[in-house]
Amino acid sequence: MPRKFTREEVLRNNTKESLWCIIDGRVYDLTEFLESHPGGEFVLLQAGGKDATIDFYNLHRQSVLEKYSDLCIGGIENEEPQVIRHNPGDLSVVPYAEPAWLTPQFKSPYYNESHRQLQKAMRVFTETYILPEAQEKEVSGEKISQALIQRMADANILGMRVGPGKHLHGRSILNGVLKGEDFNYFHDLVVTQELVRATARGFWDGNMVGMTISLTAVLQHANPVLKEEVQRDCLSGKKTICLAVSEAFAGSDVSNIRTVAEKTPDGQFYIVNGTKKWITNGTWCDYFVTGVKTGDGLSVLLIERSKGVETKAIKTSYSAAAGTAFVTFDNVKVPVRNLLGQEGKGLKVILSNFNHERWMVTCAGVRMSRIVVEECLKWSNQRQVFGKRLVDQPVIRAKLAKMISLVEAMQAWLEHTTFQMTQMSHSQQSEHLAGPIGLLKMYASRCAHEIAENAVHIFGGRALTRTGMGNVVEMFHRTTEFDAILGGSEDIIGDMAVRQAVKKFPKSML
Numbered sequence: 001m002p003r004k005f006t007r008e009e010v011l012r013n014n015t016k017e018s019l020w021c022i023i024d025g026r027v028y029d030l031t032e033f034l035e036s037h038p039g040g041e042f043v044l045l046q047a048g049g050k051d052a053t054i055d056f057y058n059l060h061r062q063s064v065l066e067k068y069s070d071l072c073i074g075g076i077e078n079e080e081p082q083v084i085r086h087n088p089g090d091l092s093v094v095p096y097a098e099p100a101w102l103t104p105q106f107k108s109p110y111y112n113e114s115h116r117q118l119q120k121a122m123r124v125f126t127e128t129y130i131l132p133e134a135q136e137k138e139v140s141g142e143k144i145s146q147a148l149i150q151r152m153a154d155a156n157i158l159g160m161r162v163g164p165g166k167h168l169h170g171r172s173i174l175n176g177v178l179k180g181e182d183f184n185y186f187h188d189l190v191v192t193q194e195l196v197r198a199t200a201r202g203f204w205d206g207n208m209v210g211m212t213i214s215l216t217a218v219l220q221h222a223n224p225v226l227k228e229e230v231q232r233d234c235l236s237g238k239k240t241i242c243l244a245v246s247e248a249f250a251g252s253d254v255s256n257i258r259t260v261a262e263k264t265p266d267g268q269f270y271i272v273n274g275t276k277k278w279i280t281n282g283t284w285c286d287y288f289v290t291g292v293k294t295g296d297g298l299s300v301l302l303i304e305r306s307k308g309v310e311t312k313a314i315k316t317s318y319s320a321a322a323g324t325a326f327v328t329f330d331n332v333k334v335p336v337r338n339l340l341g342q343e344g345k346g347l348k349v350i351l352s353n354f355n356h357e358r359w360m361v362t363c364a365g366v367r368m369s370r371i372v373v374e375e376c377l378k379w380s381n382q383r384q385v386f387g388k389r390l391v392d393q394p395v396i397r398a399k400l401a402k403m404i405s406l407v408e409a410m411q412a413w414l415e416h417t418t419f420q421m422t423q424m425s426h427s428q429q430s431e432h433l434a435g436p437i438g439l440l441k442m443y444a445s446r447c448a449h450e451i452a453e454n455a456v457h458i459f460g461g462r463a464l465t466r467t468g469m470g471n472v473v474e475m476f477h478r479t480t481e482f483d484a485i486l487g488g489s490e491d492i493i494g495d496m497a498v499r500q501a502v503k504k505f506p507k508s509m510l
Protein backbone atom coordinates (compact mmCIF):
# COMPACT_ATOMS: atom_id res chain seq x y z
CA MET A 1 0.00 0.00 0.00
CA PRO A 2 1.42 3.46 -0.85
CA ARG A 3 2.03 5.66 2.21
CA LYS A 4 -0.47 8.47 2.82
CA PHE A 5 0.52 11.92 4.10
CA THR A 6 -1.38 15.01 5.21
CA ARG A 7 -0.68 18.31 3.46
CA GLU A 8 0.66 19.63 6.83
CA GLU A 9 3.26 16.84 6.95
CA VAL A 10 4.44 17.73 3.46
CA LEU A 11 4.63 21.41 4.38
CA ARG A 12 7.15 20.65 7.16
CA ASN A 13 9.59 19.13 4.62
CA ASN A 14 10.66 22.34 2.93
CA THR A 15 14.43 22.52 3.44
CA LYS A 16 17.52 21.32 1.61
CA GLU A 17 17.85 18.53 4.20
CA SER A 18 14.35 17.21 3.54
CA LEU A 19 12.58 18.57 0.48
CA TRP A 20 9.15 17.29 -0.51
CA CYS A 21 6.46 18.58 -2.82
CA ILE A 22 3.02 17.55 -4.05
CA ILE A 23 2.29 16.97 -7.74
CA ASP A 24 -1.18 15.74 -8.75
CA GLY A 25 -2.05 14.31 -5.31
CA ARG A 26 1.26 12.47 -5.02
CA VAL A 27 4.17 13.29 -2.72
CA TYR A 28 7.71 13.50 -4.15
CA ASP A 29 10.90 13.52 -2.09
CA LEU A 30 13.26 15.78 -4.04
CA THR A 31 16.10 15.91 -1.46
CA GLU A 32 18.47 13.63 -3.36
CA PHE A 33 17.32 14.94 -6.76
CA LEU A 34 18.00 18.60 -5.92
CA GLU A 35 21.52 18.75 -7.34
CA SER A 36 20.74 16.88 -10.54
CA HIS A 37 17.45 18.65 -11.42
CA PRO A 38 17.89 19.97 -15.02
CA GLY A 39 15.91 23.10 -14.09
CA GLY A 40 18.26 23.94 -11.19
CA GLU A 41 18.12 23.79 -7.38
CA PHE A 42 16.55 27.14 -6.64
CA VAL A 43 13.21 26.48 -8.31
CA LEU A 44 12.84 23.17 -6.48
CA LEU A 45 13.64 24.83 -3.12
CA GLN A 46 10.90 27.37 -3.87
CA ALA A 47 8.48 24.48 -4.42
CA GLY A 48 9.52 22.73 -1.16
CA GLY A 49 6.58 21.68 1.02
CA LYS A 50 4.04 23.07 -1.49
CA ASP A 51 1.57 21.76 -4.01
CA ALA A 52 3.62 22.32 -7.20
CA THR A 53 1.09 20.76 -9.62
CA ILE A 54 0.41 23.88 -11.70
CA ASP A 55 4.07 24.93 -11.83
CA PHE A 56 5.15 21.40 -12.70
CA TYR A 57 2.74 20.95 -15.63
CA ASN A 58 3.58 24.45 -16.80
CA LEU A 59 7.08 23.17 -17.59
CA HIS A 60 7.16 19.38 -17.83
CA ARG A 61 5.52 16.45 -19.58
CA GLN A 62 3.74 13.73 -17.65
CA SER A 63 6.43 11.33 -18.93
CA VAL A 64 8.98 13.15 -16.71
CA LEU A 65 7.05 11.99 -13.64
CA GLU A 66 6.88 8.47 -15.01
CA LYS A 67 10.64 8.43 -15.67
CA TYR A 68 11.37 9.66 -12.14
CA SER A 69 8.64 7.62 -10.45
CA ASP A 70 11.10 6.42 -7.79
CA LEU A 71 11.02 9.94 -6.29
CA CYS A 72 7.35 9.39 -5.39
CA ILE A 73 7.01 8.37 -1.72
CA GLY A 74 3.22 8.20 -1.44
CA GLY A 75 -0.03 10.12 -1.82
CA ILE A 76 -2.11 12.72 0.00
CA GLU A 77 -4.82 11.42 2.31
CA ASN A 78 -8.29 11.38 0.74
CA GLU A 79 -7.02 12.68 -2.62
CA GLU A 80 -6.80 10.84 -5.94
CA PRO A 81 -4.51 11.84 -8.85
CA GLN A 82 -6.47 13.72 -11.53
CA VAL A 83 -4.05 13.45 -14.44
CA ILE A 84 -4.89 10.63 -16.88
CA ARG A 85 -1.92 8.33 -17.38
CA HIS A 86 -1.18 6.88 -20.79
CA ASN A 87 -0.74 3.10 -21.05
CA PRO A 88 0.75 1.46 -24.17
CA GLY A 89 -2.00 1.14 -26.76
CA ASP A 90 -4.35 3.75 -25.29
CA LEU A 91 -6.15 6.14 -27.61
CA SER A 92 -5.64 9.80 -26.82
CA VAL A 93 -8.51 11.53 -25.04
CA VAL A 94 -7.52 14.94 -26.42
CA PRO A 95 -10.11 16.12 -28.99
CA TYR A 96 -8.81 15.88 -32.60
CA ALA A 97 -5.75 13.90 -31.44
CA GLU A 98 -7.08 10.79 -33.18
CA PRO A 99 -8.56 10.63 -36.69
CA ALA A 100 -12.36 10.65 -36.63
CA TRP A 101 -12.66 6.90 -37.33
CA LEU A 102 -10.99 6.27 -33.94
CA THR A 103 -13.33 8.62 -32.12
CA PRO A 104 -16.28 6.63 -30.69
CA GLN A 105 -18.95 9.19 -31.66
CA PHE A 106 -17.96 9.22 -35.36
CA LYS A 107 -18.56 6.59 -38.03
CA SER A 108 -16.57 5.87 -41.17
CA PRO A 109 -17.41 3.85 -44.28
CA TYR A 110 -13.77 2.92 -44.85
CA TYR A 111 -12.71 0.93 -41.81
CA ASN A 112 -13.96 -2.36 -40.36
CA GLU A 113 -13.15 -4.41 -37.27
CA SER A 114 -9.93 -5.76 -38.83
CA HIS A 115 -8.57 -2.21 -39.17
CA ARG A 116 -9.46 -1.48 -35.54
CA GLN A 117 -7.74 -4.65 -34.32
CA LEU A 118 -4.67 -3.90 -36.40
CA GLN A 119 -4.57 -0.30 -35.16
CA LYS A 120 -4.70 -1.46 -31.56
CA ALA A 121 -1.98 -4.06 -32.01
CA MET A 122 0.24 -1.64 -33.95
CA ARG A 123 -0.09 1.02 -31.27
CA VAL A 124 0.87 -1.39 -28.50
CA PHE A 125 3.80 -2.62 -30.62
CA THR A 126 4.97 0.91 -31.47
CA GLU A 127 4.74 2.22 -27.94
CA THR A 128 6.27 -0.86 -26.35
CA TYR A 129 9.12 -1.67 -28.73
CA ILE A 130 9.67 1.09 -31.27
CA LEU A 131 9.19 4.35 -29.40
CA PRO A 132 11.84 3.77 -26.69
CA GLU A 133 14.48 2.76 -29.24
CA ALA A 134 13.44 5.51 -31.67
CA GLN A 135 13.87 8.20 -29.02
CA GLU A 136 17.30 6.87 -28.06
CA LYS A 137 18.62 6.35 -31.60
CA GLU A 138 17.27 9.66 -32.86
CA VAL A 139 19.72 11.33 -30.48
CA SER A 140 22.64 8.90 -30.84
CA GLY A 141 22.25 8.65 -34.63
CA GLU A 142 22.80 4.91 -34.48
CA LYS A 143 21.24 2.37 -36.82
CA ILE A 144 18.04 0.58 -35.82
CA SER A 145 18.90 -2.59 -33.83
CA GLN A 146 18.82 -6.04 -35.41
CA ALA A 147 16.64 -7.16 -32.47
CA LEU A 148 13.92 -4.67 -33.43
CA ILE A 149 14.17 -5.54 -37.13
CA GLN A 150 13.78 -9.19 -36.14
CA ARG A 151 10.78 -8.47 -33.94
CA MET A 152 9.10 -6.58 -36.81
CA ALA A 153 9.93 -9.41 -39.21
CA ASP A 154 8.44 -12.01 -36.85
CA ALA A 155 5.21 -9.99 -36.52
CA ASN A 156 5.15 -9.56 -40.33
CA ILE A 157 5.32 -5.79 -39.94
CA LEU A 158 8.14 -5.72 -42.51
CA GLY A 159 5.87 -7.46 -45.01
CA MET A 160 3.10 -4.93 -44.41
CA ARG A 161 5.45 -2.03 -45.10
CA VAL A 162 5.62 -2.99 -48.77
CA GLY A 163 1.85 -2.69 -49.19
CA PRO A 164 -0.80 -5.28 -50.09
CA GLY A 165 0.20 -8.20 -52.31
CA LYS A 166 1.11 -11.83 -52.71
CA HIS A 167 4.17 -11.46 -50.48
CA LEU A 168 1.72 -11.32 -47.53
CA HIS A 169 -0.31 -14.35 -48.51
CA GLY A 170 -0.10 -17.17 -46.01
CA ARG A 171 1.33 -14.88 -43.34
CA SER A 172 -0.33 -14.24 -40.00
CA ILE A 173 0.07 -10.62 -38.92
CA LEU A 174 0.87 -9.63 -35.33
CA ASN A 175 0.03 -13.03 -33.87
CA GLY A 176 -3.19 -13.57 -35.75
CA VAL A 177 -4.69 -10.07 -35.71
CA LEU A 178 -5.05 -10.26 -39.49
CA LYS A 179 -4.48 -12.69 -42.35
CA GLY A 180 -2.02 -11.43 -44.96
CA GLU A 181 -4.56 -12.12 -47.73
CA ASP A 182 -6.97 -9.60 -46.16
CA PHE A 183 -4.44 -6.77 -45.95
CA ASN A 184 -5.58 -3.75 -48.01
CA TYR A 185 -4.49 -0.12 -48.41
CA PHE A 186 -6.46 0.97 -45.34
CA HIS A 187 -4.46 -1.52 -43.25
CA ASP A 188 -1.37 -0.09 -44.94
CA LEU A 189 -2.48 3.42 -43.90
CA VAL A 190 -3.07 2.26 -40.32
CA VAL A 191 0.41 0.71 -40.10
CA THR A 192 2.15 3.85 -41.35
CA GLN A 193 0.08 6.19 -39.21
CA GLU A 194 0.82 4.17 -36.08
CA LEU A 195 4.55 3.62 -36.72
CA VAL A 196 5.18 7.32 -37.24
CA ARG A 197 3.85 7.98 -33.73
CA ALA A 198 7.33 7.11 -32.41
CA THR A 199 7.94 10.84 -33.21
CA ALA A 200 11.55 10.54 -34.32
CA ARG A 201 11.94 11.69 -37.91
CA GLY A 202 15.43 10.37 -38.68
CA PHE A 203 14.69 7.05 -37.02
CA TRP A 204 11.38 6.79 -38.90
CA ASP A 205 13.29 6.94 -42.18
CA GLY A 206 15.86 4.56 -40.71
CA ASN A 207 13.09 2.14 -39.81
CA MET A 208 13.04 0.35 -43.17
CA VAL A 209 11.78 3.19 -45.34
CA GLY A 210 14.48 2.14 -47.83
CA MET A 211 12.80 -1.27 -48.07
CA THR A 212 9.33 0.24 -48.41
CA ILE A 213 10.35 2.20 -51.48
CA SER A 214 12.59 -0.36 -53.17
CA LEU A 215 11.57 -3.95 -52.45
CA THR A 216 8.40 -3.37 -54.48
CA ALA A 217 10.57 -3.01 -57.61
CA VAL A 218 12.07 -6.44 -56.91
CA LEU A 219 8.66 -8.00 -56.22
CA GLN A 220 7.22 -6.63 -59.44
CA HIS A 221 10.15 -6.79 -61.84
CA ALA A 222 12.80 -9.35 -60.76
CA ASN A 223 13.05 -12.81 -62.29
CA PRO A 224 11.28 -15.42 -60.10
CA VAL A 225 14.45 -16.89 -58.54
CA LEU A 226 15.93 -13.53 -57.60
CA LYS A 227 12.57 -12.29 -56.37
CA GLU A 228 12.14 -15.30 -54.08
CA GLU A 229 15.65 -14.96 -52.66
CA VAL A 230 15.53 -11.21 -51.99
CA GLN A 231 11.96 -11.26 -50.69
CA ARG A 232 12.90 -14.04 -48.23
CA ASP A 233 16.07 -12.22 -47.08
CA CYS A 234 14.40 -8.84 -46.62
CA LEU A 235 11.06 -9.84 -45.11
CA SER A 236 12.79 -12.14 -42.62
CA GLY A 237 14.94 -9.21 -41.49
CA LYS A 238 18.15 -10.97 -42.52
CA LYS A 239 19.09 -8.37 -45.12
CA THR A 240 18.20 -4.76 -45.80
CA ILE A 241 17.53 -2.99 -49.08
CA CYS A 242 17.34 0.60 -50.29
CA LEU A 243 16.53 2.66 -53.37
CA ALA A 244 19.55 4.24 -55.08
CA VAL A 245 18.31 6.51 -57.86
CA SER A 246 19.10 10.16 -57.07
CA GLU A 247 22.52 11.58 -57.82
CA ALA A 248 24.31 14.86 -57.38
CA PHE A 249 23.52 15.34 -61.10
CA ALA A 250 19.87 14.32 -60.99
CA GLY A 251 17.17 14.36 -58.33
CA SER A 252 13.59 14.50 -59.52
CA ASP A 253 14.76 14.37 -63.18
CA VAL A 254 15.72 10.72 -62.89
CA SER A 255 16.31 10.28 -66.60
CA ASN A 256 19.43 12.45 -66.35
CA ILE A 257 21.40 10.14 -64.07
CA ARG A 258 25.04 9.44 -64.97
CA THR A 259 25.77 6.11 -63.28
CA VAL A 260 26.70 3.74 -66.08
CA ALA A 261 26.33 -0.03 -66.49
CA GLU A 262 28.19 -1.69 -69.35
CA LYS A 263 27.85 -5.35 -70.27
CA THR A 264 30.98 -7.53 -70.21
CA PRO A 265 31.93 -9.01 -73.63
CA ASP A 266 30.55 -12.43 -72.55
CA GLY A 267 27.19 -10.78 -71.75
CA GLN A 268 27.12 -12.31 -68.25
CA PHE A 269 27.66 -9.20 -66.14
CA TYR A 270 27.20 -5.47 -65.98
CA ILE A 271 30.12 -3.34 -64.79
CA VAL A 272 28.70 -0.40 -62.84
CA ASN A 273 30.45 2.93 -62.27
CA GLY A 274 28.99 6.08 -60.74
CA THR A 275 27.69 7.74 -57.61
CA LYS A 276 24.39 8.12 -55.78
CA LYS A 277 23.38 10.76 -53.25
CA TRP A 278 20.80 11.12 -50.45
CA ILE A 279 20.26 7.36 -50.29
CA THR A 280 18.05 6.65 -47.25
CA ASN A 281 19.35 3.64 -45.25
CA GLY A 282 22.28 3.45 -47.69
CA THR A 283 24.99 3.51 -45.00
CA TRP A 284 24.07 0.01 -43.88
CA CYS A 285 22.00 -1.66 -46.62
CA ASP A 286 22.92 -4.99 -48.23
CA TYR A 287 21.01 -4.41 -51.49
CA PHE A 288 20.72 -1.30 -53.66
CA VAL A 289 17.91 -1.00 -56.22
CA THR A 290 19.93 1.19 -58.53
CA GLY A 291 19.08 3.37 -61.51
CA VAL A 292 21.77 3.09 -64.21
CA LYS A 293 22.35 4.23 -67.78
CA THR A 294 22.62 1.31 -70.22
CA GLY A 295 23.43 2.63 -73.70
CA ASP A 296 20.92 5.39 -74.39
CA GLY A 297 18.33 4.05 -71.99
CA LEU A 298 17.69 3.89 -68.27
CA SER A 299 17.70 0.51 -66.50
CA VAL A 300 17.40 -0.71 -62.93
CA LEU A 301 19.81 -3.19 -61.36
CA LEU A 302 19.73 -4.89 -58.00
CA ILE A 303 23.27 -4.41 -56.72
CA GLU A 304 24.52 -6.33 -53.72
CA ARG A 305 27.03 -4.75 -51.34
CA SER A 306 30.22 -6.22 -52.79
CA LYS A 307 33.69 -5.26 -54.01
CA GLY A 308 33.63 -1.70 -55.36
CA VAL A 309 30.50 -0.57 -53.45
CA GLU A 310 31.25 2.08 -50.85
CA THR A 311 28.88 4.07 -48.69
CA LYS A 312 29.60 7.21 -46.70
CA ALA A 313 27.22 8.88 -44.27
CA ILE A 314 26.02 12.33 -45.38
CA LYS A 315 25.59 14.83 -42.58
CA THR A 316 22.04 16.12 -42.78
CA SER A 317 19.91 18.35 -40.56
CA TYR A 318 18.12 15.28 -39.23
CA SER A 319 19.29 12.25 -37.31
CA ALA A 320 22.01 9.99 -38.72
CA ALA A 321 19.66 7.15 -37.66
CA ALA A 322 18.15 7.54 -41.17
CA GLY A 323 21.43 6.20 -42.59
CA THR A 324 21.48 8.78 -45.42
CA ALA A 325 24.40 7.89 -47.70
CA PHE A 326 26.60 8.92 -50.55
CA VAL A 327 27.19 5.73 -52.53
CA THR A 328 30.09 5.03 -54.89
CA PHE A 329 30.12 2.21 -57.43
CA ASP A 330 33.63 1.53 -58.71
CA ASN A 331 33.75 -1.21 -61.37
CA VAL A 332 31.11 -3.23 -59.53
CA LYS A 333 30.39 -6.58 -61.20
CA VAL A 334 26.64 -7.30 -61.26
CA PRO A 335 25.18 -10.52 -62.76
CA VAL A 336 22.75 -9.82 -65.63
CA ARG A 337 20.09 -11.81 -63.79
CA ASN A 338 19.93 -8.81 -61.39
CA LEU A 339 18.30 -6.64 -64.06
CA LEU A 340 14.84 -5.53 -62.90
CA GLY A 341 12.39 -5.30 -65.78
CA GLN A 342 13.78 -4.82 -69.24
CA GLU A 343 16.98 -3.11 -70.29
CA GLY A 344 16.23 0.48 -71.28
CA LYS A 345 12.78 0.37 -69.63
CA GLY A 346 14.00 1.35 -66.16
CA LEU A 347 11.82 4.44 -65.91
CA LYS A 348 8.78 2.17 -65.80
CA VAL A 349 10.35 0.20 -62.91
CA ILE A 350 11.18 3.38 -60.98
CA LEU A 351 7.79 4.97 -61.59
CA SER A 352 5.93 1.80 -60.64
CA ASN A 353 6.43 2.48 -56.94
CA PHE A 354 6.18 6.26 -56.93
CA ASN A 355 2.44 6.34 -56.22
CA HIS A 356 2.78 4.11 -53.18
CA GLU A 357 5.84 5.99 -51.93
CA ARG A 358 4.19 9.40 -52.26
CA TRP A 359 1.00 8.11 -50.66
CA MET A 360 3.02 6.63 -47.77
CA VAL A 361 4.92 9.90 -47.26
CA THR A 362 1.51 11.58 -47.07
CA CYS A 363 0.09 9.06 -44.55
CA ALA A 364 3.08 9.68 -42.30
CA GLY A 365 3.07 13.46 -42.75
CA VAL A 366 -0.65 13.76 -42.02
CA ARG A 367 -0.27 11.72 -38.81
CA MET A 368 2.75 13.73 -37.68
CA SER A 369 0.78 16.94 -38.34
CA ARG A 370 -1.99 15.59 -36.11
CA ILE A 371 0.50 14.74 -33.37
CA VAL A 372 1.75 18.32 -33.50
CA VAL A 373 -1.82 19.59 -33.23
CA GLU A 374 -2.27 17.38 -30.16
CA GLU A 375 0.94 18.77 -28.66
CA CYS A 376 -0.32 22.31 -29.26
CA LEU A 377 -3.76 21.59 -27.79
CA LYS A 378 -2.22 20.06 -24.67
CA TRP A 379 0.34 22.82 -24.26
CA SER A 380 -2.19 25.62 -24.78
CA ASN A 381 -4.38 24.02 -22.15
CA GLN A 382 -1.66 23.56 -19.53
CA ARG A 383 0.64 26.55 -20.10
CA GLN A 384 -0.18 29.61 -18.01
CA VAL A 385 0.92 33.07 -19.17
CA PHE A 386 -0.23 36.50 -17.97
CA GLY A 387 -2.31 34.66 -15.36
CA LYS A 388 -4.33 32.72 -18.00
CA ARG A 389 -4.00 29.50 -19.94
CA LEU A 390 -2.66 30.03 -23.45
CA VAL A 391 -5.93 28.66 -24.83
CA ASP A 392 -7.80 31.53 -23.16
CA GLN A 393 -6.15 33.90 -25.68
CA PRO A 394 -8.28 34.30 -28.87
CA VAL A 395 -5.16 34.51 -31.04
CA ILE A 396 -4.09 31.04 -29.90
CA ARG A 397 -7.56 29.62 -30.50
CA ALA A 398 -7.52 31.03 -34.03
CA LYS A 399 -4.21 29.26 -34.71
CA LEU A 400 -5.57 25.99 -33.30
CA ALA A 401 -8.72 26.27 -35.41
CA LYS A 402 -6.61 26.68 -38.55
CA MET A 403 -4.32 23.77 -37.65
CA ILE A 404 -7.17 21.39 -36.79
CA SER A 405 -9.04 22.15 -40.01
CA LEU A 406 -5.91 21.53 -42.09
CA VAL A 407 -5.37 18.13 -40.45
CA GLU A 408 -9.00 17.09 -40.85
CA ALA A 409 -9.01 18.14 -44.52
CA MET A 410 -5.79 16.22 -45.19
CA GLN A 411 -7.05 13.04 -43.51
CA ALA A 412 -10.37 13.18 -45.40
CA TRP A 413 -8.64 13.59 -48.77
CA LEU A 414 -6.13 10.87 -47.86
CA GLU A 415 -8.91 8.41 -46.98
CA HIS A 416 -10.80 9.25 -50.18
CA THR A 417 -7.64 8.56 -52.22
CA THR A 418 -6.91 5.37 -50.27
CA PHE A 419 -10.40 4.14 -51.06
CA GLN A 420 -9.73 4.69 -54.77
CA MET A 421 -6.54 2.65 -54.40
CA THR A 422 -8.50 -0.26 -52.94
CA GLN A 423 -10.79 -0.19 -55.99
CA MET A 424 -8.16 -0.05 -58.74
CA SER A 425 -5.57 -2.45 -60.11
CA HIS A 426 -1.92 -1.39 -60.03
CA SER A 427 -2.02 -0.29 -63.65
CA GLN A 428 -5.31 1.60 -63.16
CA GLN A 429 -3.70 3.39 -60.22
CA SER A 430 -0.76 4.39 -62.42
CA GLU A 431 -3.18 5.67 -65.04
CA HIS A 432 -5.66 7.52 -62.83
CA LEU A 433 -4.05 8.22 -59.47
CA ALA A 434 -0.53 9.51 -60.19
CA GLY A 435 -1.85 13.07 -60.55
CA PRO A 436 -4.27 13.03 -57.60
CA ILE A 437 -1.68 11.43 -55.29
CA GLY A 438 0.91 13.98 -56.39
CA LEU A 439 -1.50 16.82 -55.58
CA LEU A 440 -2.47 15.24 -52.28
CA LYS A 441 1.18 14.95 -51.23
CA MET A 442 1.79 18.54 -52.29
CA TYR A 443 -1.22 19.72 -50.30
CA ALA A 444 -0.12 17.72 -47.24
CA SER A 445 3.39 19.12 -47.24
CA ARG A 446 2.06 22.69 -47.63
CA CYS A 447 -0.38 22.13 -44.72
CA ALA A 448 2.39 20.61 -42.61
CA HIS A 449 4.52 23.67 -43.29
CA GLU A 450 1.74 25.94 -42.03
CA ILE A 451 1.08 23.71 -39.02
CA ALA A 452 4.78 23.69 -38.12
CA GLU A 453 4.93 27.48 -38.30
CA ASN A 454 1.86 27.93 -36.07
CA ALA A 455 3.13 25.32 -33.62
CA VAL A 456 6.44 27.16 -33.25
CA HIS A 457 4.56 30.36 -32.47
CA ILE A 458 2.46 28.57 -29.84
CA PHE A 459 5.46 26.90 -28.18
CA GLY A 460 7.73 29.96 -28.36
CA GLY A 461 11.33 29.36 -27.23
CA ARG A 462 10.58 25.72 -26.42
CA ALA A 463 10.17 25.03 -30.14
CA LEU A 464 13.90 25.67 -30.48
CA THR A 465 15.09 23.04 -28.02
CA ARG A 466 15.48 19.33 -28.69
CA THR A 467 14.68 18.41 -25.09
CA GLY A 468 11.72 19.23 -22.87
CA MET A 469 8.17 20.27 -23.74
CA GLY A 470 8.81 21.50 -27.27
CA ASN A 471 10.86 18.56 -28.55
CA VAL A 472 8.20 17.17 -30.92
CA VAL A 473 7.48 20.60 -32.38
CA GLU A 474 11.20 21.32 -32.77
CA MET A 475 11.69 18.02 -34.62
CA PHE A 476 8.64 18.55 -36.85
CA HIS A 477 9.57 22.12 -37.74
CA ARG A 478 13.15 21.07 -38.57
CA THR A 479 12.23 18.09 -40.71
CA THR A 480 8.73 18.43 -42.20
CA GLU A 481 10.00 20.26 -45.26
CA PHE A 482 11.71 17.03 -46.38
CA ASP A 483 8.30 15.65 -47.29
CA ALA A 484 8.07 18.34 -49.94
CA ILE A 485 11.13 16.77 -51.57
CA LEU A 486 11.02 13.02 -50.91
CA GLY A 487 9.51 10.90 -53.67
CA GLY A 488 9.73 13.87 -56.07
CA SER A 489 9.78 17.59 -55.33
CA GLU A 490 6.31 18.94 -54.74
CA ASP A 491 6.61 21.58 -57.47
CA ILE A 492 7.52 18.93 -59.99
CA ILE A 493 4.82 16.44 -59.01
CA GLY A 494 2.25 19.25 -58.85
CA ASP A 495 3.30 20.26 -62.35
CA MET A 496 3.14 16.60 -63.47
CA ALA A 497 -0.43 16.36 -62.16
CA VAL A 498 -1.53 19.43 -64.12
CA ARG A 499 0.25 18.27 -67.28
CA GLN A 500 -1.49 14.90 -67.03
CA ALA A 501 -4.83 16.64 -66.56
CA VAL A 502 -4.18 18.83 -69.60
CA LYS A 503 -3.39 15.72 -71.67
CA LYS A 504 -6.82 14.33 -70.79
CA PHE A 505 -8.56 17.60 -71.56
CA PRO A 506 -11.43 16.96 -74.02
CA LYS A 507 -10.71 18.59 -77.35
CA SER A 508 -14.40 19.16 -77.96
CA MET A 509 -14.49 21.78 -75.24
CA LEU A 510 -11.83 23.95 -76.84
Ligand code: HEM
Pocket: 021, 028, 030, 037, 038, 039, 040, 043, 044, 047, 052, 055, 056, 059, 060, 061, 064, 065, 068, 071, 467, 468, 469
Ligand atom coordinates in the same frame (compact mmCIF):
# COMPACT_ATOMS: atom_id res chain seq x y z
C1 HEM B 1 9.29 15.21 -9.46
C2 HEM B 1 9.66 16.47 -9.65
C3 HEM B 1 10.46 16.97 -10.81
C4 HEM B 1 11.18 16.29 -11.74
C5 HEM B 1 11.40 14.78 -11.85
C6 HEM B 1 11.72 17.27 -12.66
C7 HEM B 1 12.51 16.97 -13.76
C8 HEM B 1 12.88 17.86 -14.72
C9 HEM B 1 13.45 17.53 -16.00
C10 HEM B 1 13.77 16.11 -16.49
C11 HEM B 1 13.66 18.69 -16.66
C12 HEM B 1 14.25 18.83 -18.08
C13 HEM B 1 13.16 19.23 -19.07
C14 HEM B 1 12.16 18.16 -19.40
O1 HEM B 1 12.57 17.04 -19.71
O2 HEM B 1 10.94 18.46 -19.41
C15 HEM B 1 13.22 19.76 -15.81
C16 HEM B 1 13.28 21.08 -16.15
C17 HEM B 1 12.83 22.09 -15.34
N1 HEM B 1 12.18 21.96 -14.14
FE1 HEM B 1 11.80 20.23 -13.17
N2 HEM B 1 11.33 18.51 -12.27
C18 HEM B 1 10.56 18.38 -11.14
C19 HEM B 1 9.93 19.36 -10.45
C20 HEM B 1 10.03 20.70 -10.73
C21 HEM B 1 9.37 21.73 -10.00
C22 HEM B 1 8.45 21.50 -8.83
C23 HEM B 1 9.76 22.91 -10.59
C24 HEM B 1 9.36 24.33 -10.25
C25 HEM B 1 8.28 24.69 -9.75
C26 HEM B 1 10.63 22.60 -11.66
C27 HEM B 1 11.20 23.52 -12.51
C28 HEM B 1 11.88 23.21 -13.66
C29 HEM B 1 12.38 24.20 -14.59
C30 HEM B 1 12.28 25.71 -14.44
C31 HEM B 1 12.95 23.48 -15.65
C32 HEM B 1 13.56 24.06 -16.92
C33 HEM B 1 12.43 24.07 -17.91
C34 HEM B 1 12.75 24.63 -19.27
O3 HEM B 1 13.92 24.88 -19.57
O4 HEM B 1 11.79 24.83 -20.02
N3 HEM B 1 10.78 21.24 -11.74
N4 HEM B 1 12.73 19.24 -14.66
